Amino acid sequence: MPLLQITNMTHYFGGLRAVHEYNLGIDPGQIIGLIGPNGAGKTTIFNLITGIYQPTEGTIHLEGRNIVGLQSHRIAAAGLGRTFQNLCLWRHMTVLEHIKMARYSRITYGLIGAFFCTMKRQMEEAAAEEKAFELMEMVGIAQFAGQMVLNLPYGAQRRVELARALATEPKVLFLDEPTAGMNPEELIQMMEIIRIMHKKLNLAIFLIEHRLKMVMELCERIQTLVFGEIIAEGTPCQIQNNPKVIEAYLGKETMET
């Protein structure tokens, strides 16, 4: 059984069918891309898997354990880390605090430690800080550690989100358009970072992306979603040559150029 297995997931918003009979299997270390036109339901699929919405039908298994119906913080702690399409950062917190916060589920000192500043708390907070610096080095934001996130350039904010997601020690990392709004230089840096962390941590990554160049380069397998249904799935090469995909998605691009 793959690391993350989704079978026949269907979701309705009222009468509107947002996702239909969606299937996915991700193995450790695999990068899978999800593409599709705007409004196809890509982010909805993310939200369904990470527990923000409950799927109407279907099952989601992480390491053989059914996670449908769990609260989203439990799903996150079980090993599904994510970033958001439009940055969801905490505006009054520093970069370091962001990444330490993602260690929440690893904290064992409890309220006694929080109230009385015990030895155990000091040790755990120090460990969280060490881990945070390690991750910040990895994505290249260690120099911003003490700064408020809102004062950071956009590309750095994206990397904060990435480091924060990594701090939860995910087994599968969900990236929702990690390069949205980035300039070409930032885009190349981001791809490099994704490659590095994939290699270093042997992460499974599930990626939503609009920039096809990036998806084609990074992903082993690509799914194409249109109106909540997968119309094609395969290697980048197969997807590029699939007539359905070209019609629904790539076709527009070729017409423009």
Added chain:
Amino acid sequence: MELNARELQAEPEKPRGKLRKLIKGVPLISWLFGAAVAVVLEHVLGDSLTELLRLPKIPVLFGFVIMLKKPLMIPGAVVYLMLIYIVPIIGVARLTARIANWLAGKLMNIHILFSAAIHLCLLYAIFHHWSDISAYRLLILKLTLIAIMLTLSLNVINGYMGEFSCSHPGFMALGAYAASVFTVVLFADDKLFGKALLPAALGPWLFPVGLIIGGIVAALGALAIAVPSFRTRGDYLAIISLAFLFIVKSMIENLEIIGGPRGLSSQPDYANLPTVFLWTVACVWIINNFVRSILGKALNAVRDDELAADAMTVNTRRTKIVAFLFAAFWAGVAGGLFAHVLRYVNPATFGLQKLAEVLAMVYFGGLNSVYGSIVGAVSLNLLGEALRPLELWKWIIIPLMLILVMIFRPTGLIAFREFDVREVLSPKQK
């Protein structure tokens, strides 16, 4: 004058011009030395200086009351203020800065808790001697310390967690009545509850238990709000908590067994200055510890983006409920102390007026900041007392100040600043 020292300390980064020169490189302990000298000076010279300046009596609250009542006395009061407080405090603080820096470093090297204890002892000694001058001062001081507890605990909900709770006086009432009933039943002969059940000698030792019971009762009350209101988001908490405040108030008014609208009196005199001081210190220390831990910072995460907090493994529901109960607990303890300072409580005390006061202190001082709560509570409390001679005008001036603060600093005077004990106590470099 302690207020002076604190406020100057609180704004080390951008005090302007001369002020900056004066306070730069002066550690906290120097200010305490200065304040101690001022207090001793007042003890020794206060009476004769008062006579010399033809003031009616020693100016109790830094001369404000005298100045406002009899404008002709302003020069005398100002001279008194300069000679007893401002000159000695600044002078001694400057002069001892070098040796105090050395001392602060030494103390810090032994242990941070040791250093904190020394500072607190000094602070207590100053409070003790300052409040020795008159019973009025003592009362103001105690009520100010209690206001700090209240403000800080409300800041946990309204500032750190970013919800809007209106039930703090209700929690305070629960704590006040629970603690009062505990001490009155056990240790006082009272017409409502009859003879004392335990010997009075045990009283002061069991008083903390009474306060903690008060806090727990308040926390249980908070649970009653938290369970229904935290299922939804937004303004619901404000409405539900306001309703809770009125429920508590009318419940107490209708419970004849605890005195009904007439109130409950004959609390034993347990809330002396050391007790109130220690509880305040404990409250500030514990709340500060909490909001600086990852578990406490989770409140900020929930406030700024709950969805992201959830996705980062934060148990948002638990975080909110724990913080709410925690804040209510301290409001209950503060209420218990309040009841024993005044040695009388009635339900009318815990109404909208009180709510407005506490909210004003939180928003005036600054959201999401321990400094802010201390500054807000101290300044509004002292201001309220100092402007008392203006009678009606007081209620125009204080709200006006609040409006100005809200216009120019919408989150309060000192918002979003961490209270780092190590930084406060450590020596200051030039």
